[in-house]
Amino acid sequence: MHYVDRLHRLVINQTDWAEAPAHAADVAWLEPMLDxxxxxxxxxxxxxxxxxxxxxxxxxxxxxxxxxxxxxxxxxxxxxxxxxxxxxxxxxxxxxxxxxxxxxxxxxxxxxxx
Incomplete structure (x- = not known):
């Protein structure tokens, strides 16, 4: 996922991934890109x-x-x-x-x- 997309999710406080099991597969965007x-x-x-x-x-x-x-x-x-x-x-x-x-x-x- 592009960093701008990740930033956008944070800007809009998109937290449904943590609360809804249907979004469990959508946690890859939270994987840090740093070493x-x-x-x-x-x-x-x-x-x-x-x-x-x-x-x-x-x-x-x-x-x-x-x-x-x-x-x-x-x-x-x-x-x-x-x-x-x-x-x-x-x-x-x-x-x-x-x-x-x-x-x-x-x-x-x-x-x-x-």
Whole structure:
């Protein structure tokens, strides 16, 4: 399906595919066109933007790394969304993401003060 058709469905809030079994075969338009790595990073950015819960960060970070993203690229997501969502959200997400990557936020502070 062409991206304009997909955009049109979103613009008009066409959600009947989710509610009517007759439209079950019409879900192909929802399949992302992005590669797995990019999609995982985008989903992580969205999680940060909405202030996701702690367990979600583990799943999102794992998905990104499993799709080929490095830990540095996962952290870059925080830097990338900073001008859009603001410092408060990014600072709130940082310890959650650190934990998801296997770091203790308190230990990071001791190892890398100010």
């Amino acid at each position: 797995a790595r990019t999609l995982a990073l985008v989903r992580l950015a969205a999680l940060v933007a909405v202030g996701g819960e702690v367990p979600s960060y583990g799943a999102a970070a794992d998905a990104a790394v499993d799709a080929g993203a490095s830990a540095a690229e996962v952290v870059d997501v925080l830097i990338g969304v900073l001008p859009v969502i603001g410092t408060a959200r990014v600072v709130a997400a940082a310890p959650r993401l650190a934990m998801a990557l296997g770091y203790d936020a308190d230990a990071l502070e001791q190892e890398h003060p100010g």
